[in-house]
Amino acid sequence: MAEQLRLIKKYPNRRLYDTRTSTYITLADVKELVLHHEEFQVLDAKSGEDLTRSILLQIILEEESAGAPMFTSDILAQMIRFYGNAMQGMMGKYLENNLRAFTDIQHKLQDQAKALYGDNTGKNQEVWTQFLNFQGPAMQGVMGTYVEQSAKVFQQMQENMQEQTRKLMGGFPFPGFPPDKTAEKAGDKK
Structure with a gap:
């Protein structure tokens, strides 16, 4: 139950x-x-x-x-800027997914530590610290690659949303939207 x-x-x-x-x-x-x-x-x-x-x-x-903050003032300011922004809902989901991925990586590292040092790694902080010191550069590389990939996915998502907006709004008479193709071609000929 x-x-x-x-x-x-x-x-x-x-x-x-x-x-x-x-x-x-x-x-x-x-x-x-x-x-x-x-x-x-x-x-x-x-x-x-x-x-x-x-x-x-x-x-x-x-x-x-308490003296060992996780968030810098810059990160906190950026988070505040998302409140009331059209992207607020997406940002929450983005952070949640990234924290979940980070947690998954952490669990895999813990499994690796158990395989190398045995089951007492969770209890022995010194062993865990040594393992992270050994794995630190590799972990930073993995996280750096993950952040780069995440940024690329986010950029692609933005481009897809812009393209969908162009398709959706293309039939409405908004000044300058979509950009006037004849004006662009005339500018190219100069």
Whole structure:
């Protein structure tokens, strides 16, 4: 039988209550649930509003403020610029797919480490660090190639969307769209 979704209630005093264990928990406890891949949902105790994303964002904010941030200011600014942009929905999916691919690569590396060093690699941080130091340049090469391929796919997607827009909107009388072929040919003859 599949385990039910773990329910956490957030009370007006900002305390989190885990209904499974009947105890109050902290953001650090919620982070542990995430790290252990436990499915949960955080609901406002009064309104029933889903606060899961808000709590996860709080955890990210705490991690980013702890001294070893994952995101640069430039990345955060670029992400903010996508809000309200027509590409917002696509960007979310793009990031999600790239994180999934990165996670897949990480699992393959962990499998390789187990094959080389045995089953205790997850427990022995030093062995894992040595493995990553050995595999670091190769990993950077794989990720660089992946990013290049991803950028090419994204560029092709943009070109396809532009071509579809030209086909769709070509019958409508928009000034300058599609570009006047006679004006282009006259410009080429000069």
